Amino acid sequence: MTMLKTEYQLTLPRGYVxxxxxxxxxCTMRLATAxxxxxxxRDPRVQQNPGYLSVILLSRVLIRLGTLxxxxxxxxxxxxxxxxxFLQETYNRINHKDxxxxxxxxxxxxxxxxxxxxxxxx
Numbered sequence: 001m002t003m004l005k006t007e008y009q010l011t012l013p014r015g016y017v018x019x020x021x022x023x024x025x026x027c028t029m030r031l032a033t034a035x036x037x038x039x040x041x042r043d044p045r046v047q048q049n050p051g052y053l054s055v056i057l058l059s060r061v062l063i064r065l066g067t068l069x070x071x072x073x074x075x076x077x078x079x080x081x082x083x084x085x086f087l088q089e090t091y092n093r094i095n096h097k098d099x100x101x102x103x104x105x106x107x108x109x110x111x112x113x114x115x116x117x118x119x120x121x122x
């Protein structure tokens with residue numbers, strides 16, 4: 001039985017600098033739920049500026065960032081742009097995959113690894 005991977009350990013390219021000057025680079029992102037993607041649509045900040053959706057989504061699915069006690073929209077807004085882009089790309093990759101990860105074994109060296117099974121016809 002294959003277990004679904006729901007959390008991903010990441011390292012930010014630059015890292016978040018908190019108000020004390022401490023750098024936080026290690027983080028954990030979880031898979032988004034339907035609620036994570038639907039509920040922010042009611043937020044007035046998203047209604048005023050649809051681009052703010054990414055800020056809210058990331059604040060909901062980033063469950064750990066270094067030793068911070070809480071991750072909120074203010075933390076996401078204060079990320080360096082490289083880290084924000086990295087998290088957006090990671091969010092899209094893990095939540096909107098075209099294919100499925102499948103465990104395989106190399107017939108020559110018998111090395112086990114996961115590969116992606118794509119249904120896009122590529």
